[in-house]
Amino acid sequence: MNSWQTWHTGKDGWLVNDVDRDRVVALLRDAYVDGRLSPDDFDDRVTRALGAVTRADLNAALTGLAVVGGQAHGSRIAAGETLA
Structure with missing residues (x-):
């Protein structure tokens, strides 16, 4: 195993692709439209999210948002949770 593979162990270290990034951007867009995010x-x-390389990067873009319309209705995405 090379150093790149060694560093990317565990699910938060898994690499993401454009489909994963687009899914997170869609969630962020919904949050913005719902008034849960300021423009900035x-x-x-x-x-x-668009610059994310790993699942941890994507999860960081979602941290603190309330989940609306999902299974965890009304809960918040904590630092250790994953939606990506």
């Missing part, structure tokens, strides 16, 4: 916060989170 939305821009910052979308920028982080």
Whole structure:
């Protein structure tokens, strides 16, 4: 195993693709439309999501958002949780 593979162990280290990034951007867009994100916060989170390399990066863009319309209705996405 090379150093790149060694570093990317565990699910938060898994690499993401454009489909994963687009899914998170869609969640952020919904949060913005619902009024749960300010324009500046939305821009910052979308920028982080589009630049994400790992699942941890995507999860960081979602941290603190309330889940609406999902299974965990009304709960918040904590730092250790994953939606990506």
